[in-house]
Amino acid sequence: MDAITLVPTNSLLTATPEEGRQLAIKMARLIIKVTQPDEQKRQQLRDVYAHDAIMLIAIGQTVATKFATIAAANHYWR
Template sequence: MELVPGNTLITATPDEGRALAVKLARLTVKATQPDAEVRQRLRLAYAEDHHSLIAIAQVVATEYATIAAANNHWR
């Protein structure tokens, strides 16, 4: 499985960078639980659980911090 799509963290805009952060987070879940049927089943639970959703936001924020650094978005 390709864990970094296109094998690069470089993105044209911060918005694209954040979309990549969401993608990377989802790929981590897929790598951890390769069974699509199991993910489908668990999706119902996390999609309606506020703590799960907040946890997801944190994972995405961590991925995005890395991507932003790679792109020098802070300058």
């Protein structure tokens, strides 16, 4: 398997929704890192994302799916 850490603290539990959302973004980026380990190429692709409307929306979708899991794990920080 890959040597890249996929879940930064090896836990889905966070103190707050804000931190949960940051974790969702990090996990989204780490999956991309596994598929494209070359830092320079990822940087080029990031420039593509940031200027393409449909990709920005698609990134929002994948972060939303990850966040749903993290929120459930944390009982929605109720």
